[in-house]
Amino acid sequence: MTAAGKTTDQGVPGRVAVGTVTRFGLVRQEPLARRRSATLGAWGCAVLAVAEVALSPVVGGVPLLAKAVLVIAVVTAVTFAVHRWVPKPGNVDVHPFWVKEVTGVEHPCRVRGSLPRGLPAEGTGVQVYGQAEKSGSVLVRELITDDGQVYRARLPLPHRIARAVELLDIALWAGAVLTVAWLLVSSP
Secondary structure: OOHHHHHHHOOOOOEEEEEEEEEEOOOEEEEOOOOHHHHHHHHHHHHHHHHHHHHHHHHHHHHHHHHHHHHHHHHHHHHHHHHHHOOOOOEEEEEEEEEEOOOOOEEEEEEEOEOOOOOOOOOOEEEEEEEEOOOOOEEEEEEEEOOOOEEEOEOOHHHHHHHHHHHHHHHHHHHHHHHHHHHHHHOO
């Protein structure tokens, strides 16, 4: 288990490390990975909707098939239209720094995006909230300094829009699944 993984038992949900900022690394650019769960959710709903469309002629004949195909066509058109107008996010800045606990354990931390106030100064006492990654580094969501200042990581606007569109995809396809299911259930 990594050093970052061992610190999650401190009794505070989400807190990964408590210590002092010891050093900073060079800011680098990384592509923002798509969320696998959002992609799987959208595809799962789409596959379920298509399965319901395939079932609709058996349950309600050609009129129900036409309604189900219309629902799927509208959702597909809206999804493509939204994706066409969404800004394509590029790389995002990653700010690496290290936090040393009182026990001497040093945690590599990374802020993806930016902190509106900038990073705290070297030697500042901080509480790090975020997620320990498999690599052993901590992906920082929030920093709280000893004097109570809160630093929250913020992605650039195109990245936030792209993430919102991923959730919109799931909502659209889930709506299509529910609409076609309602058509199947309420057919005479």
